Amino acid sequence: MDVMTAPPSNKHEIVDVPFAHKDLVARLSPGGRYIDAQTDADSPWVPFGDNAAIKHLAFDVRQNLYSNILWVKGPGVIGTHFHRGTITMVCLEGSVRYLEYDWVATPGGLILETPGESHTLVTDHPQGCKLFGWMQGPIEFYDENAVLVDTTDVWWFINHYETYCRENGIAINPKLYL
Template identity: 80%
Template sequence: MATQMKAPPSTKGEIVDVGYAYKHLVDRVSPGGRYIDAETDVDSPWVPFGDSAAIKHLAFDVRQGIFSNILWMKGPGVIGTHLHRGTIVMVCLEGTVRYLEYDWVATKGGLILEVPGESHTLVTEHPDGCKLFGWMQGPIEFYDDNANLIETADVWWMMNHYEEYCREQGIPINEKLYV
């Protein structure tokens, strides 16, 4: 029988110095923890992604090729066939969504895991569309109806998508998004 780990009780409502031996290095080079408000446009605006979708960018990590965002499909629609070159973790925040290539439908609170080398076509039939929180690593290749590569979206594409929109709209670029 596995031993069940229990969190130690604590009644101390203040910072506890754990005495980490390398804290001086962490303090010197770490960008530190941060909070990004995803409910409002204070930290990141909704950036159009085609005619009926938008992306709220939440994090860009150029060292690991990771980006995080919320994809909002504003009504029934399709995000074209794409191939992942890295791992994708998504949570359905609102509505429902599925891939044409699978027999499941993700609902609110559902976890979607994707592995490198898979291609699929994202579809929502929900009248209000869907919102998906994503934590993505590596490039995503988008293909047309004839399997011709039309765009590669990676951390650099996502940063440019965000920054160009901010410049066009006169919105300051939020440095908190860069980890």
């Protein structure tokens, strides 16, 4: 049996792949897009408490999916939260851990969180951490007495982004909406 080790083409041009529903895709798909996460050109850093900010990257209201970069700017805590959906994150900078686990995520590390778990995110790193994440479903935040403080979901994150943009005269970027 042959094992493919790389895509079987070295052609540097667009290949017209046959697909019976191209017209439907062209009419209904939001299409691929690029979001510049290195600058504020496509999305600004929006404050998230006193020591953190969020750069929103994508909102999918059909699936309650949202993507962002969470930046904890120095040593600190993001309070205890309970996941009702799946979270996939990659540590981009610094380091981060959860009080509930014995590991520390460092740049390039993958963090997987499943529904039904609660976590308390902590960074002890002098420069904090940046985490890229794809999140699905609601996240419930609790205080130190396990009292529900707030629930975030795709609608909360859209409001977080749009409110900040309106208050600061920043155009709302339609590329963020899938």
